[in-house]
Amino acid sequence: MGADEDYDYLFKLVLIGDSGVGKSNLLSRFTRNEFSLETKSTIGVEFATRSVPVDSKLVKAQIWDTAGQERYRAITSAYYRGAVGALIVYDVTRHVTFENVERWLKELRDHTEAYVVVMLVGNKADLRHLRAVSTEEATEYAEKENIYFMETSALESLNVGNAFVEVLTQIYNVVSRKTLETMDDDPNSKALPKGETIVIGTKDDDVSAVKKSGCCST
Numbered sequence: 719m720g721a722d723e724d725y726d727y728l729f730k731l732v733l734i735g736d737s738g739v740g741k742s743n744l745l746s747r748f749t750r751n752e753f754s755l756e757t758k759s760t761i762g763v764e765f766a767t768r769s770v771p772v773d774s775k776l777v778k779a780q781i782w783d784t785a786g787q788e789r790y791r792a793i794t795s796a797y798y799r800g801a802v803g804a805l806i807v808y809d810v811t812r813h814v815t816f817e818n819v820e821r822w823l824k825e826l827r828d829h830t831e832a833y834v835v836v837m838l839v840g841n842k843a844d845l846r847h848l849r850a851v852s853t854e855e856a857t858e859y860a861e862k863e864n865i866y867f868m869e870t871s872a873l874e875s876l877n878v879g880n881a882f883v884e885v886l887t888q889i890y891n892v893v894s895r896k897t898l899e900t901m902d903d904d905p906n907s908k909a910l911p912k913g914e915t916i917v918i919g920t921k922d923d924d925v926s927a928v929k930k931s932g933c934c935s936t
């Protein structure tokens with residue numbers, strides 16, 4: 719399972735959040751089961767993929783990672799183009815990284831469609847004695863913003879798979895709901911745009927949600 723050609727859906731996800739919160743390590747933990755203690759900022763954009771089963775379909779996640787630091791960041795609009803899911807990461811030991819989530823969420827919403835699935839991720843949950851952001855504070859914020867929330871540790875492999883798989887499952891739910899329901903015309907609708915084949919994005923490398931074989935039979 720997981721051979722590149724085998725998937726039913728391909729979803730583009732983006733990782734965003736301040737520098738040093740653990741985005742690259744969440745990515746390497748999920749896609750390669752690797753973790754590194756090195757502090758090495760991402761330069762430009764990296765991406766990695768992993769396929770997981772969701773509701774008897776194989777969903778391939780194409781996960782993009784860029785530096786949190788402004789000067790290393792790739793061109794924003796290209797980074798976000800076609801993304802159908804996002805993990806906004808903060809470090810539970812640095813409150814300022816949680817305060818900046820608001821900015822990241824705004825940037826994300828400015829560059830993606832309304833149906834983008836967003837997961838707030840409080841990483842480094844293993845550093846219990848250094849915690850500066852409580853679970854309650856983050857839960858409250860996530861509820862207010864109507865986004866999902868999980869605490870993770872890339873170091874201890876805590877909840878990392880769960881966070882990515884939850885985002886993929888929620889995107890899948892939106893996509894498969896689209897195949898079953900007639901859409902209403904509410905511009906604020908969370909559902910996907912009308913159309914038979916689900917393809918979001920334009921160029922090959924930006925295509926984010928593709929149902930490869932045929933359409934819409936469930």
Ligand SMILES: Nc1nc2c(ncn2[C@@H]2O[C@H](COP(=O)(O)OP(=O)(O)OP(=O)(O)O)[C@@H](O)[C@H]2O)c(=O)[nH]1
Pocket residue numbers: 735736737738739740741742743744754755756757758759760761784785786787841842843844845870871872873874
């Ligand atoms: N204790 C602990 N350290 C972590 C965890 N995740 C990442 N780190 C450490 O935090 C530092 C930064 O991690 P990165 O994954 O490079 O962070 P980033 O968000 O990709 O950083 P930029 O590329 O600069 O945006 C590294 O030293 C990691 O080893 C975690 O869950 N627990």
